[in-house]
Amino acid sequence: MAKAQDWLKATPGGLVCExxxxxxxxTAPVDRAVVTHGHGDHARPGSTHVLATPGTIEIMRTRFxxxxxxxxxxxxxxxxxxxxxxxxxFAPAGHVLGSAQVVLEYGGQRVVVSGDYKRRPDPTCTxxxxxxxxxxxxxxxxxxxVFRHPDDSGEIAKLLESLRLFPERTHLVGVYALxxxxxxxxxxxxxxxxxxLWLHGALFPLTDLYRRLGQDFGELKPAxxxxxxxxxxxxxxxxxGALREAWSRRMAEPMRAIASGWMxxxxxxxQAGAELPLVISDHADWDELTATIREVGAGExxxxxxxxxxxxxxxxxxxxxxxxxxxxxxxxxxx
Ligand SMILES: [Zn+2]
Ligand SMILES: [Zn+2]
Numbered sequence: 065m066a067k068a069q070d071w072l073k074a075t076p077g078g079l080v081c082e083x084x085x086x087x088x089x090x091t092a093p094v095d096r097a098v099v100t101h102g103h104g105d106h107a108r109p110g111s112t113h114v115l116a117t118p119g120t121i122e123i124m125r126t127r128f129x130x131x132x133x134x135x136x137x138x139x140x141x142x143x144x145x146x147x148x149x150x151x152x153x154f155a156p157a158g159h160v161l162g163s164a165q166v167v168l169e170y171g172g173q174r175v176v177v178s179g180d181y182k183r184r185p186d187p188t189c190t191x192x193x194x195x196x197x198x199x200x201x202x203x204x205x206x207x208x209x210v211f212r213h214p215d216d217s218g219e220i221a222k223l224l225e226s227l228r229l230f231p232e233r234t235h236l237v238g239v240y241a242l243x244x245x246x247x248x249x250x251x252x253x254x255x256x257x258x259x260x261l262w263l264h265g266a267l268f269p270l271t272d273l274y275r276r277l278g279q280d281f282g283e284l285k286p287a288x289x290x291x292x293x294x295x296x297x298x299x300x301x302x303x304x305g306a307l308r309e310a311w312s313r314r315m316a317e318p319m320r321a322i323a324s325g326w327m328x329x330x331x332x333x334x335q336a337g338a339e340l341p342l343v344i345s346d347h348a349d350w351d352e353l354t355a356t357i358r359e360v361g362a363g364e365x366x367x368x369x370x371x372x373x374x375x376x377x378x379x380x381x382x383x384x385x386x387x388x389x390x391x392x393x394x395x396x397x398x399x
Contacts, residue, residue, distance in 0.1 A: 066171030084150035100179025101163035119162020158192035160243030200362035204370035238304035238322035240398035264302035
């Protein structure tokens with residue numbers, strides 16, 4: 065049996081599969097890219113051939129236009145193809161729309177590259193699928209036992225409670241444009257808020273794509289150009305970076321909230337200017353990471369990036385071979 069590290073290599077350019085002649089989530093343009101999902105640290109413009117799920121390809125087209133790649137090949141979850149003797153399929157990762165784990169079979173071995181993932185239900189994407197394998201390659205953005213994300217409905221309840229307590233204030237919620245924005249809107253609707261949601265212009269292109277692919281977020285209105293009076297007591301969603309822009313100072317005593325897994329870290333919430341931090345993460349927390357390692361049944365775990373040491377130690381404690389790849393370029397600011 066071939067050793068996985070002989071045919072799948074962690075390089076500064078991404079995970080390179082030599083017999084298949086492709087790179088997973090390349091950090092710079094390559095001839096053949098396999099892309100796990102549409103976030104900017106994983107999907108980058110300029111590669112020649114791109115293989116990804118149909119959802120990820122649509123996201124790349126929306127973000128990069130013709131720069132998404134010279135040829136874009138969609139592959140549905142569960143379908144197989146062969147590249148240079150390497151069998152490849154995608155399985156849902158539960159991270160954002162279209163997000164995939166890459167399942168590779170070669171030399172009698174199965175390797176699963178998880179990409180970014182979470183195990184919590186998310187109304188805007190297909191849930192994570194546990195795929196048994198010999199080698200499981202995982203991220204560890206929240207790979208410390210202190211990271212335990214609360215239930216997302218409780219976080220949305222905090223937002224709606226604040227609107228009840230401060231009905232004069234515009235509630236400005238910082239959300240990453242891909243995934244978090246749409247998940248938060250879907251959760252707000254589930255919690256029963258039926259007034260229009262107001263959006264920063266930067267959130268529309270991807271939100272419109274989600275709507276074209278069948279998601280319903282109720283009535284959405286552009287916040288740009290709306291008057292101070294119109295936005296009183298309303299929910300406005302914007303990219304986190306826009307919270308400090310002059311744009312938001314025109315609002316009625318804005319209550320600044322940010323939805324992110326990082327909001328569990330008090331210093332980060334303060335630094336980001338979040339008066340109302342909402343711990344809503346699109347990444348696995350410690351319990352989800354460790355449960356996944358147990359469930360996939362792999363004899364070997366590779367940890368790509370994040371807080372790798374504790375997870376490596378945890379896996380070794382279970383008698384699993386584990387190593388940290390210390391890959392750079394996958395920042396997960398969107399967590
Ligand atoms: Zn991501
Ligand atoms: Zn990432």
